[in-house]
Amino acid sequence: MAMTGRLTSKDVAAAAGVSQSTVSLVMGGKWTGRVSPATAHTVLETAERLGYRPNRAARSLRMGSTRTLLLVVPTLANPFFAHVHAGAARAAAGHEFGVIVHQRTGYDDRESLTVPHEAIDGVLATSMEADLVAELRGIPLVMLDSEPGPAPTVNVDVEEGMRLLTGHLAVLGHRRFAHLASEVDSWTFRARGEALAGAVAAVRGATLVRRPTAISVQAARAAARALLAPAHPPGAPGGSWKRLAGRRTASADAPGRVTALVCDDDVIAAGAYKAARDLGLAVPGDLSITGFDDVLLAEALEPELTTVRLPAEELGARGVETLLELLAGGEPPAVRLPVDLVVRASTGPA
Amino acid sequence: MAMTGRLTSKDVAAAAGVSQSTVSLVMGGKWTGRVSPATAHTVLETAERLGYRPNRAARSLRMGSTRTLLLVVPTLANPFFAHVHAGAARAAAGHEFGVIVHQRTGYDDRESLTVPHEAIDGVLATSMEADLVAELRGIPLVMLDSEPGPAPTVNVDVEEGMRLLTGHLAVLGHRRFAHLASEVDSWTFRARGEALAGAVAAVRGATLVRRPTAISVQAARAAARALLAPAHPPGAPGGSWKRLAGRRTASADAPGRVTALVCDDDVIAAGAYKAARDLGLAVPGDLSITGFDDVLLAEALEPELTTVRLPAEELGARGVETLLELLAGGEPPAVRLPVDLVVRASTGPA
DNA sequence: TTGTAAGCGTTATCAC
DNA sequence: GTGATAACGCTTACAA
Numbered sequence: 253m254a255m256t257g258r259l260t261s262k263d264v265a266a267a268a269g270v271s272q273s274t275v276s277l278v279m280g281g282k283w284t285g286r287v288s289p290a291t292a293h294t295v296l297e298t299a300e301r302l303g304y305r306p307n308r309a310a311r312s313l314r315m316g317s318t319r320t321l322l323l324v325v326p327t328l329a330n331p332f333f334a335h336v337h338a339g340a341a342r343a344a345a346g347h348e349f350g351v352i353v354h355q356r357t358g359y360d361d362r363e364s365l366t367v368p369h370e371a372i373d374g375v376l377a378t379s380m381e382a383d384l385v386a387e388l389r390g391i392p393l394v395m396l397d398s399e400p401g402p403a404p405t406v407n408v409d410v411e412e413g414m415r416l417l418t419g420h421l422a423v424l425g426h427r428r429f430a431h432l433a434s435e436v437d438s439w440t441f442r443a444r445g446e447a448l449a450g451a452v453a454a455v456r457g458a459t460l461v462r463r464p465t466a467i468s469v470q471a472a473r474a475a476a477r478a479l480l481a482p483a484h485p486p487g488a489p490g491g492s493w494k495r496l497a498g499r500r501t502a503s504a505d506a507p508g509r510v511t512a513l514v515c516d517d518d519v520i521a522a523g524a525y526k527a528a529r530d531l532g533l534a535v536p537g538d539l540s541i542t543g544f545d546d547v548l549l550a551e552a553l554e555p556e557l558t559t560v561r562l563p564a565e566e567l568g569a570r571g572v573e574t575l576l577e578l579l580a581g582g583e584p585p586a587v588r589l590p591v592d593l594v595v596r597a598s599t600g601p602a
Numbered sequence: 603m604a605m606t607g608r609l610t611s612k613d614v615a616a617a618a619g620v621s622q623s624t625v626s627l628v629m630g631g632k633w634t635g636r637v638s639p640a641t642a643h644t645v646l647e648t649a650e651r652l653g654y655r656p657n658r659a660a661r662s663l664r665m666g667s668t669r670t671l672l673l674v675v676p677t678l679a680n681p682f683f684a685h686v687h688a689g690a691a692r693a694a695a696g697h698e699f700g701v702i703v704h705q706r707t708g709y710d711d712r713e714s715l716t717v718p719h720e721a722i723d724g725v726l727a728t729s730m731e732a733d734l735v736a737e738l739r740g741i742p743l744v745m746l747d748s749e750p751g752p753a754p755t756v757n758v759d760v761e762e763g764m765r766l767l768t769g770h771l772a773v774l775g776h777r778r779f780a781h782l783a784s785e786v787d788s789w790t791f792r793a794r795g796e797a798l799a800g801a802v803a804a805v806r807g808a809t810l811v812r813r814p815t816a817i818s819v820q821a822a823r824a825a826a827r828a829l830l831a832p833a834h835p836p837g838a839p840g841g842s843w844k845r846l847a848g849r850r851t852a853s854a855d856a857p858g859r860v861t862a863l864v865c866d867d868d869v870i871a872a873g874a875y876k877a878a879r880d881l882g883l884a885v886p887g888d889l890s891i892t893g894f895d896d897v898l899l900a901e902a903l904e905p906e907l908t909t910v911r912l913p914a915e916e917l918g919a920r921g922v923e924t925l926l927e928l929l930a931g932g933e934p935p936a937v938r939l940p941v942d943l944v945v946r947a948s949t950g951p952a
Numbered sequence: 953t954t955g956t957a958a959g960c961g962t963t964a965t966c967a968c
Numbered sequence: 969g970t971g972a973t974a975a976c977g978c979t980t981a982c983a984a
Contacts, residue, residue, distance in 0.1 A: 260960095260961055261961070270971085271971040271972075272961090272962090273963080273964080273971060273972075273973090274969090274970065274971075276962065276963060277970090279962095280962095280963075285969090286969065287969065287970075288969060288970090291969085291970085306961080306962070307663070307960085307962065308668075308721035308962095309659050309660075309662035309663040309668060309721055309960085309961080310659075310663050310960070310961035310962040310976090311962055311963075312721075312962090312976090313657070313659040313660050313663050313962075313976045313977065314961080314962045314964085314976050315962085315963070315976085316976075318658075328678055328687060329685060329688075329898065331678075331680075331681065331684075334678035334679045334681075334684060335679060337703075337705070338678070338679075341705070350702070353687075353702075353703060354691075355687070355691070371658035371659055371721075390653075469898070469901050469902050519898070522902035525902075525904065526904065529904060548819070549902055551819050551820070552819050552872035552875075552899055552902070554875065554879060610976095610977055610978085611978070612977080620954075620955090621954065621956080622955090622977090622978085623955065623957090623978095623979080624954065626977095626978065626980085627979090629978095630979075630980095632980095636954085637953070637954075638953060638954090641953080641954080656977085657976085657977050657978070659978090660960090660976070660977035660978040661977080661978055661979080662960090662978095663960045663961065663962085663976090663977080664960050664977080664978045664979050664980090665960085666960075
């Protein structure tokens, strides 16, 4: 039945032989010292027997709060955001809050921010532009993995992730880097790009080229092909490079010969794998490839993907804690969550 | 701000110089013939200017319905369910309903059904056992991809999917089939298993072995290894079979030599790929592998996966339509959605 | 055509 | 200790 099934606290009161307000007190758990243990027990029992559930709408109306938070994500089809939701829901449940999720129609959907459900106390916006969020005028907001700004942020340390990746590759002898970057213009990807550029610049003799792509396997495949084989016509059989460029000469003298391909995302890395195969490049023999996020895909690919693990669940959980603090009138500090380098099999000596 | 920002219809009424009920009528869109166009316009304008949003809690309380549906899924980390949610949310929005999603803690979590949010009008339960759902006593329910039972169901035609797959493989000459089955005991997987068994039985001279596995890449990898190389010690180097069994002899005389591995799920198929590599079996040269669902993974794998595309978004959308019909007092018929065979590169001649 | 008023089910403030 | 009672903001007869 909708709401509470037409069974109200008044019914419970009648059945238990007490007043309605007593039922409310008992159900609310604030009866100690106001209601006798005996009556409290009776009330609890009859409520249970009748299957009574307090009506949330009435409670929300009275309390002025819905105990519901809204999580806005670009898409749930990327499991990263599914994990953010799981973490947020778990943390919220601990405070008797619920989390509803709104998936926008894509990474750069600048329209569908229209909040679908106004019965919320606050919003958690993931990977989103600050200006987009202006529409939520007045609603308490915490931004996840986004540009620091007026709203409190909870971020993952993507810069550190890029530094870790670069260090790992540099130690392996790589000097010619390429960045297969997300073309989505959001803070997290700008930060990744800048951090990578900075980290590569700190490596003696290292070079970096960059190419944007949409976040999809096929788009990334095409972009990676263009990046790796600029001179070849699109459909040309690969393999020539492999033989042309002497591998493991490390000194990076061969112009344009990229040996390390850093991808903004695991999905993009999956596309890069395909491009490498198209061109006859062995991974990691001819080309090391790295991802970012560490979603399901990373382990499913062959060879398994070296990537950066982002603490998705914790991002969601800390986001909720921060939002709750904001709702309580506090001024939560910006949070930055550490990341881990996960070395698997897609990176090797240059 | 929580709720509606402390700005009520009364405030709008005062600002517009009309009564509160007039505001309500106008905002509710049922003013034609009851309020003059001029007043209606004034009201709309001031509401807009003030940024007024009706309080959902109050509306829900008064109306006895929350215009909110709950979608319960095993996990959102599998993009299949993310798409179900997207379809459900889209369809619901068209009826001014919202959809909140509850992810259980896994495929066979038999505990966490406790609905996290009672303010709902109905429930959409995905891939779930009928008996589990008994706890939702009285709440209107539609089951998705689940056992037909007392509640209306919206299913995808998984049986047809298995028949399509079997036919495709049989035409390629396969006779020795193996089923890497989900160990989750839910209707959808039982149906897949039975349909596959039936379809294989209809192929002259065909045999089928079955092995259950958890739905994860590593679990499936281990299960597939055990299935494909029962005689080998776990760590034994593969490749022997490849040379032992004459490939493409098709006649299926070599005992135990499986040539087609049908997986209950794309994630399981990803594990099967790894097992094949472990054992030195080429896909599809030595072994054809098929998946089920057609999620992101299918295209990311190499070779790309032959699988069955399930209409996830439509499943969600039709689920909502069915639930809405149920809420309206109707008796919605059971729905069965067609599926498509997607032939890619993981299947080839036996 | 517009305004008045009675609830919806809850919580919380008071008298008792 | 317990029970009336007044909101919370909205929808909708019904009165003016």
